[in-house]
Amino acid sequence: NAGVTQTPKFRVLKTGQSMTLLCAQDMNHEYMYWYRQDPGMGLRLIHYSVGEGTTAKGEVPDGYNVSRLKKQNFLLGLESAAPSQTSVYFCASSYSVAGTEAFFGQGTRLTVV
Amino acid sequence: DAKTTQPNSMESNEEEPVHLPCNHSTISGTDYIHWYRQLPSQGPEYVIHGLTSNVNNRMASLAIAEDRKSSTLILHRATLRDAAVYYCILRTAQGGSEKLVFGKGTKLTVNP
Numbered sequence: 001n002a003g004v005t006q007t008p009k010f011r012v013l014k015t016g017q018s019m020t021l022l023c024a025q026d027m028n029h030e031y032m033y034w035y036r037q038d039p040g041m042g043l044r045l046i047h048y049s050v051g052e053g054t055t056a057k058g059e060v061p062d063g064y065n066v067s068r069l070k071k072q073n074f075l076l077g078l079e080s081a082a083p084s085q086t087s088v089y090f091c092a093s094s095y096s097v098a099g100t101e102a103f104f105g106q107g108t109r110l111t112v113v
Numbered sequence: 114d115a116k117t118t119q120p121n122s123m124e125s126n127e128e129e130p131v132h133l134p135c136n137h138s139t140i141s142g143t144d145y146i147h148w149y150r151q152l153p154s155q156g157p158e159y160v161i162h163g164l165t166s167n168v169n170n171r172m173a174s175l176a177i178a179e180d181r182k183s184s185t186l187i188l189h190r191a192t193l194r195d196a197a198v199y200y201c202i203l204r205t206a207q208g209g210s211e212k213l214v215f216g217k218g219t220k221l222t223v224n225p
Binding site: 004031033035041042043044045048050056058059090092094096097098099101102103104105106107 | 143144145147149155156157158159162164198200204205206211212213214215216217218
């Protein structure tokens with residue numbers, strides 16, 4: 001049981017380049033989330049999805065786009081990377097029940113130079 | 114969304130109990146109290162959750178105040194591996210529990 005897998009684990013981008021981060025879960029979870037975490041800070045919600053084909057904005061959505069074409073995958077896109085997007089990105093998934101736990105990936109460390 | 118308030122940091126000695134407090138004075142009747150922790154350089158991991166009654170699992174205990182406006186995560190015997198940032202969050206069962214919003218958490222330091 002792989003849980004939540006994030007790809008890639010590390011990436012360095014030049015300003016203005018684009019990239020897509022992939023989050024895959026094998027637990028048939030309805031909900032999926034993307035967070036960013038800056039040094040010494042807590043997690044901030046970027047976007048989330050409550051099901052296949054649906055996405056919603058979180059606390060800090062600007063500069064990011066997401067897609068959930070398949071239930072098991074949640075993609076986070078950066079169309080034109082900026083140094084301010086240098087961060088560690090975490091993906092999470094959970095069932096659609098408040099009394100259940102969320103599972104997190106191990107993170108993607110992104111540096112934009 | 115209902116908010117939670119936690120101390121920025123706490124310190125403990127190894128093999129002693131640790132009580133991590135969380136205030137959630139605006140909690141609604143359908144909000145579950147969840148605790149997660151994040152070890153250095155890792156993604157957050159689930160610790161425990163509860164609704165009204167105290168809960169125990171292999172990792173910790175959760176004590177919920179009678180009015181539900183506060184809760185305490187209890188680590189019965191802290192080890193060095195328990196040094197982490199602990200997050201207390203609320204998940205609502207009303208109108209969907211889709212949002213999972215984290216605060217800044219409590220950084221726990223465990224001294225040998």
